[in-house]
Amino acid sequence: MEFTVKQIAMLLGGEVDGDDSLVINQLAKIEEGKPGCISFLSNPKYEPHLYTTQASAVIVDRSFTPKMAVPAALIFVDNSYSAFTRLLEEYHQRIAYKRAGIEQPSHLGDDSEVGDQIYRGAFSYIGRNCRIGHNVKIYPQAYIGDNVRIGDNTIIHSGVKILDNSVIGNYCTLHPNVVIGSEGFGFAPQTDGSFKAIPQLGNVILEDFVSIGANTTIDCATMGSTVIRQGAKLDNLIMIAHNVEIGKNTVIAAQTGVSGSTKIGDNCIIGGQVGFAGHLTIANRTKVGAQSGVGKSIKEEGTSLNGSPAFELNDHFRSLAVFRKLPQLEKRIHHVEKHLNNQEQHLNHK
Numbered sequence: 001m002e003f004t005v006k007q008i009a010m011l012l013g014g015e016v017d018g019d020d021s022l023v024i025n026q027l028a029k030i031e032e033g034k035p036g037c038i039s040f041l042s043n044p045k046y047e048p049h050l051y052t053t054q055a056s057a058v059i060v061d062r063s064f065t066p067k068m069a070v071p072a073a074l075i076f077v078d079n080s081y082s083a084f085t086r087l088l089e090e091y092h093q094r095i096a097y098k099r100a101g102i103e104q105p106s107h108l109g110d111d112s113e114v115g116d117q118i119y120r121g122a123f124s125y126i127g128r129n130c131r132i133g134h135n136v137k138i139y140p141q142a143y144i145g146d147n148v149r150i151g152d153n154t155i156i157h158s159g160v161k162i163l164d165n166s167v168i169g170n171y172c173t174l175h176p177n178v179v180i181g182s183e184g185f186g187f188a189p190q191t192d193g194s195f196k197a198i199p200q201l202g203n204v205i206l207e208d209f210v211s212i213g214a215n216t217t218i219d220c221a222t223m224g225s226t227v228i229r230q231g232a233k234l235d236n237l238i239m240i241a242h243n244v245e246i247g248k249n250t251v252i253a254a255q256t257g258v259s260g261s262t263k264i265g266d267n268c269i270i271g272g273q274v275g276f277a278g279h280l281t282i283a284n285r286t287k288v289g290a291q292s293g294v295g296k297s298i299k300e301e302g303t304s305l306n307g308s309p310a311f312e313l314n315d316h317f318r319s320l321a322v323f324r325k326l327p328q329l330e331k332r333i334h335h336v337e338k339h340l341n342n343q344e345q346h347l348n349h350k
Helices: 005-012 044-050 080-096 313-324 326-349
Strands: 015-017 037-040 057-061 073-077 179-182 187-189 195-197 203-206 217-219 225-228 304-306
Touching: 005 015, 005 057, 005 073, 005 080, 037 080, 057 080, 073 080, 179 203, 203 217, 217 225
Parallel strands: 037 057, 057 073, 179 217, 203 225
Antiparallel strands: 015 073, 187 195
């Protein structure tokens, strides 16, 4: 795909200083730019590369003033980082939605319907009574079970498994090997010490604009639905248990686990390797630091947590400060004990 600098500036609402007829066909880091590439400058420490880059165009902030001549055309925007992100999104959309048609072998079950501009890769499988929207891209070796609903403009990458009765919204992205609707971890203890499986009869609902990272698993509900709300973004290797709810625009980093029936609010930011106990309620805009263990509900919105067990961030930092001083405190206590023992021995001699 090729665009002129002028076309890109119009897309980003920017102004061009330099040759706006130059053709752009690649994106690149500013230090790796070559003719035909476009890059951006956001971090001041990369400014020296601006004066030596071979990129054809560079996106910069409107407030930026070059210290010397720049070989590339400059596109001035309000926020260069955000503008380049917008450009990446546009480029990705054009690549991701380019594929169309049906490769063989692929399977479409009885009473299932698919929309226009669909792509069905080789060895993909769609079960019975499914409804697949327009412009959906289903990559090779993806599996879609029975009675599944998928909205428009959703991308299902290779190896994804969407099990029976799942509901996927519009503009969702499921990265390779995601599993949606696997059976929840439910077992009832028996009097003889064994465990009996509890049937998991619910489903999973992903609302619009949800992104699920590679190898993440989302269990179906025991009854009702496990729900990932609109705009939520889940990283790779995350475990979402049965009957969990993840709020709107919440982001969760890799290797986090959320136990059954926990409800995480809107606009939360969860670091990597965080563990949530079951049946908790986490307030909106909660921030949880990496490797934290959350064992109780959070009621106050905007709370920041860290540690295992997790507690309020500032208290955690104060506790760490004390923890670092423990060796010194131990020496002081030992010194005081020794001094007291010496005094006691001196008094006994009297």
